Amino acid sequence: MSREIVACIGAGRMGRGIAQSVAYGGHEIRLLDARARDGEAFGKLAGEVEAEIRQGLAALADLGAFDGAAIPAILGRVTVWPLDRAAEAVEGAAIVFEGVPEVREAKAAAFALFDAHADADAILASTTSTMLSTDLAQLTRRPGSFLNAHWLNPAFLMPLVELSPCEETDEDVLARLRAFLERLGKVPVVCKASPGYIVPRIQALAMNEAARLVEEGVASAEDVDKAVTYGFGLRFAVLGLLEFIDWGGGDILYYASNYLAQAFDDDRFAPPGIVRENMEAGRIGLKSGAGFFDYAGVDVDAYRRRRMAAFVSALGANGLLRPPAANET
Numbered sequence: 001m002s003r004e005i006v007a008c009i010g011a012g013r014m015g016r017g018i019a020q021s022v023a024y025g026g027h028e029i030r031l032l033d034a035r036a037r038d039g040e041a042f043g044k045l046a047g048e049v050e051a052e053i054r055q056g057l058a059a060l061a062d063l064g065a066f067d068g069a070a071i072p073a074i075l076g077r078v079t080v081w082p083l084d085r086a087a088e089a090v091e092g093a094a095i096v097f098e099g100v101p102e103v104r105e106a107k108a109a110a111f112a113l114f115d116a117h118a119d120a121d122a123i124l125a126s127t128t129s130t131m132l133s134t135d136l137a138q139l140t141r142r143p144g145s146f147l148n149a150h151w152l153n154p155a156f157l158m159p160l161v162e163l164s165p166c167e168e169t170d171e172d173v174l175a176r177l178r179a180f181l182e183r184l185g186k187v188p189v190v191c192k193a194s195p196g197y198i199v200p201r202i203q204a205l206a207m208n209e210a211a212r213l214v215e216e217g218v219a220s221a222e223d224v225d226k227a228v229t230y231g232f233g234l235r236f237a238v239l240g241l242l243e244f245i246d247w248g249g250g251d252i253l254y255y256a257s258n259y260l261a262q263a264f265d266d267d268r269f270a271p272p273g274i275v276r277e278n279m280e281a282g283r284i285g286l287k288s289g290a291g292f293f294d295y296a297g298v299d300v301d302a303y304r305r306r307r308m309a310a311f312v313s314a315l316g317a318n319g320l321l322r323p324p325a326a327n328e329t
Contacts, residue, residue, distance in 0.1 A: 003027055004180065007090050007118075009110040010034045010099035011049055011080055014127050017155025018097055020053045023077040024156070025184040031080045032089040034100045034110060046080040053078060056156055090117040095180060097149065098126045104139075107131065111139040123173050125149035129200060132193040133166040143168035149177065149188075150197055159187040162197045202241070206232075234318065238310045242292040245275075246285030247307075250292075254279045 061068030285291035
């Protein structure tokens with residue numbers, strides 16, 4: 001595997017999580033402090049960065065994820081740089097992540113550092129969770145080298161990274177960043193510049209609905225979370241939401257959604273147009289051969305068996321897999 005030099009402008013929580021992931025993957029990562037500090041304050045920051053990453057690595061090693069003897073080598077690939085050495089920190093980096101606070105002025109300052117000091121073929125990737133790539137692209141003189149890369153917290157544990165290019169993003173830039181993330185063991189997905197990306201948009205609806213259940217007295221907070229952990233969460237750790245629609249049948253979702261919309265007199269439960277259109281076209285999933293996915297040529301029995309194996313594995317990992325009860329004598 002080729003070794004890359006990576007930089008991150010911003011040494012906060014996101015930057016540290018990215019640094020741990022990149023260094024763990026064998027690459028050099030330079031964390032650039034985005035704030036001007038005196039020597040004492042910068043030394044304190046650098047110490048905090050080192051301590052936090054060391055603690056995260058030690059926790060993973062204690063849990064058996066890897067041999068803790070590798071920790072010094074991993075930490076040796078992480079360096080923290082003061083703002084007045086921005087040119088040195090960014091120069092030579094193949095990828096520059098921006099991880100500063102969600103303030104446009106802070107983003108603009110970070111992008112200016114990239115424009116001034118980054119190599120001509122370097123990639124600029126903002127980790128923003130709230131700003132669209134189409135908007136932020138206006139802050140750099142090199143929009144073809146820019147896209148958003150939204151890591152989920154904690155960045156060193158969560159595999160998903162949502163990539164959101166702007167209209168000017170070069171296809172090779174997207175492909176290079178995607179390939180790099182995959183080499184780190186991450187799972188990149190691509191989405192258009194749209195508020196909430198994929199996960200936050202779905203997540204906001206689910207969390208608000210869970211809060212409403214408690215607010216309305218339907219169930220206690222403990223039981224709502226138990227239902228999510230051992231029902232919703234366990235199921236969708238194996239099957240994607242759209243895959244599950246196909247698995248059970250889009251017709252079931254269609255009728256259930258209409259029932260809830262009428263029962264609550266609230267269109268937030270109504271099925272979207274694509275579900276209705278699939279129903280009308282007979283694309284209701286596995287039993288019809290097509291839905292959100294095409295099952296032509298798929299060995300459905302083998303597919304179901306693979307998914308069942310994944311469920312059994314998830315049950316075992318959560319201590320929920322039990323042998324059958326013995327016959328009483």
